[in-house]
Amino acid sequence: MRENIIENVQKYKVGIYIRLSKEDYEKPQGSESESVQNQRNLLIQYIKQNHLYIVDEYVDDGVSGTSFDRPEFNRMIQDIENKKINMIITKDLSRLGRDYIMSGYYTEQYFPLHNVRYIALLDNIDTYLDSSNNDIAPFKSILNDMYAKDISKKIKSVLKSKKEMGLFVGKEAPYGYQKDPNNKYQLIIDESAAMIVREIFERYLNGDGTKIIADDLSQRHVPIPSVHKKTNIGYKSPSYGLWNNTAIKRILQNEEYTGCLVQNKYNKLNYKSKKLVHLPEEKWVKTENTHEAIVDKKMWERAQILLERSKGTRIRNYDYLLSGLLKCYECKSAIGVSHKTGRSYSYGRCQRYTKYSKLGVCTPHSFNYFKLEEQIINMLRDFCNIYSDKSRLQLVASKSERKDREAELKEKIEYYTNLEEKENTKLERLYDDMLDNLISREDYKRMSDKVVKNRETIVQTKKSYEEQYEEYKSKTKSEDNKKLEKLIDEFLAMENPTKEIIGQFIEKIEIHQDKQVDIHFRFQPFSEMMESQNKDERRYA
Ligand SMILES: [Zn+2]
Numbered sequence: 001m002r003e004n005i006i007e008n009v010q011k012y013k014v015g016i017y018i019r020l021s022k023e024d025y026e027k028p029q030g031s032e033s034e035s036v037q038n039q040r041n042l043l044i045q046y047i048k049q050n051h052l053y054i055v056d057e058y059v060d061d062g063v064s065g066t067s068f069d070r071p072e073f074n075r076m077i078q079d080i081e082n083k084k085i086n087m088i089i090t091k092d093l094s095r096l097g098r099d100y101i102m103s104g105y106y107t108e109q110y111f112p113l114h115n116v117r118y119i120a121l122l123d124n125i126d127t128y129l130d131s132s133n134n135d136i137a138p139f140k141s142i143l144n145d146m147y148a149k150d151i152s153k154k155i156k157s158v159l160k161s162k163k164e165m166g167l168f169v170g171k172e173a174p175y176g177y178q179k180d181p182n183n184k185y186q187l188i189i190d191e192s193a194a195m196i197v198r199e200i201f202e203r204y205l206n207g208d209g210t211k212i213i214a215d216d217l218s219q220r221h222v223p224i225p226s227v228h229k230k231t232n233i234g235y236k237s238p239s240y241g242l243w244n245n246t247a248i249k250r251i252l253q254n255e256e257y258t259g260c261l262v263q264n265k266y267n268k269l270n271y272k273s274k275k276l277v278h279l280p281e282e283k284w285v286k287t288e289n290t291h292e293a294i295v296d297k298k299m300w301e302r303a304q305i306l307l308e309r310s311k312g313t314r315i316r317n318y319d320y321l322l323s324g325l326l327k328c329y330e331c332k333s334a335i336g337v338s339h340k341t342g343r344s345y346s347y348g349r350c351q352r353y354t355k356y357s358k359l360g361v362c363t364p365h366s367f368n369y370f371k372l373e374e375q376i377i378n379m380l381r382d383f384c385n386i387y388s389d390k391s392r393l394q395l396v397a398s399k400s401e402r403k404d405r406e407a408e409l410k411e412k413i414e415y416y417t418n419l420e421e422k423e424n425t426k427l428e429r430l431y432d433d434m435l436d437n438l439i440s441r442e443d444y445k446r447m448s449d450k451v452v453k454n455r456e457t458i459v460q461t462k463k464s465y466e467e468q469y470e471e472y473k474s475k476t477k478s479e480d481n482k483k484l485e486k487l488i489d490e491f492l493a494m495e496n497p498t499k500e501i502i503g504q505f506i507e508k509i510e511i512h513q514d515k516q517v518d519i520h521f522r523f524q525p526f527s528e529m530m531e532s533q534n535k536d537e538r539r540y541a
Contacts, residue, residue, distance in 0.1 A: 065098035259293030416462035
């Protein structure tokens with residue numbers, strides 16, 4: 001250490017600046033020599049030797065040297081501005097900062113401009129002295145800067161090797177997982193969220209769009225990932241948050257749900273900045289089987305294919321009323337509805353054709369979706385009106401009809417009861433005549449046989465009318481008809497029918513190659529109305 005000779009000691013009001021960085025903590029050796037106490041001892045010793053007057057001490061602990069935005073450094077600059085201090089001493093130049101441009105700015109411009117004398121003890125820098133050592137200051141700064149770059153690289157490479165080993169080094173576990181409390185590098189399943197992840201994959205693969213899934217989760221008050229994370233650590237949130245299709249898509253795209261770790265997706269722009277940049281896929285570090293999977297690999301891959309296919313072709317925020325009901329008549333696969341950017345309408349197309357168009361397994365079956373939707377909704381409305389009118393008429397008609405029929409049957413039963421009694425009287429008389437010897441035993445036998453036979457026919461007829469009468473009295477409406485009537489009332493009251501109610505009327509809609517449309521209703525009366533229609537009315541435009 002060169003002896004600085006300080007003259008006019010009285011004119012200096014000294015501030016000593018001490019900095020201990022994160023890198024210093026991680027250094028295996030030398031950390032002791034960099035400790036706050038060591039830096040302080042060295043500086044105080046120097047001050048004593050030179051009989052200097054110390055005004056304040058500024059200590060930034062655990063702050064990186066690459067940034068100059070440090071609380072105590074800022075306070076020191078403030079004190080310079082307020083003329084509380086006019087001399088700064090640090091152990092070496094690197095304590096001031098590791099960024100040579102900023103260090104240079106302070107040593108060469110800021111301090112001289114504010115009449116501040118700066119001394120870096122171990123580097124023999126004294127801005128007051130016209131010394132050749134000062135010429136080295138900018139150069140020394142460059143060396144410090146290179147050192148910082150080197151450290152930054154070293155820390156990164158340690159992290160990278162941990163990533164390659166499949167250790168989880170991220171700050172937060174992906175939704176559906178949590179860090180193992182016993183091992184922060186290990187992910188374990190967070191079942192309450194994993195359940196939702198599974199549901200999202202299953203529904204997406206079954207044809208629900210990301211928007212539909214998102215809306216449903218929001219309606220069910222399923223907390224969004226950021227809220228879920230807070231509630232997991234005991235924080236009570238007043239709201240569940242709203243899911244959107246981006247959140248669903250992000251979950252569908254995350255390969256980590258298959259049990260592998262995908263790390264190194266982002267990088268800091270450089271060691272001076274906190275900004276993160278996306279890294280290209282080939283730089284990602286992927287390690288298989290690092291934790292328990294939530295969805296299997298095949299499911300995940302299928303989801304990626306669907307996601308890729310939906311890119312730019314679908315209006316994801318539109319829930320098509322008939323989607324899921326439309327089927328290709330020829331190949332039985334689903335009819336997909338999509339919206340091509342630049343076109344003003346959405347169209348339906350056989351998905352098998354779309355998927356394997358090159359193989360020629362089916363034909364497009366293309367049609368203007370909204371035109372068909374309008375036709376079908378109108379038809380459904382017509383059928384509902386016709387049915388409810390008819391059933392109202394039937395109800396009025398059958399009331400009087402039933403009364404007439406009931407009376408008629410009652411009359412007939414009475415008539416045949418009388419006939420039966422007459423036949424019984426005949427038999428009694430025949431028997432008396434025989435006892436009085438008015439007819440022979442043979443004649444009696446012959447005539448009574450005839451009466452008994454006659455009476456049998458009468459009893460049978462009477463019995464059948466009695467049965468009819470009972471049946472009529474007990475006759476009620478069938479359960480199916482009741483359900484249909486209720487549904488019709490509900491549908492006719494709706495201004496805009498929902499997907500759910502349409503699904504209750506219609507089982508499926510088959511689209512033929514020749515543009516014929518078959519609607520398969522769930523209720524017989526509607527199927528009959530459909531059958532009675534002219535075939536040409538059942539074609540789409
Ligand atoms: Zn087809």
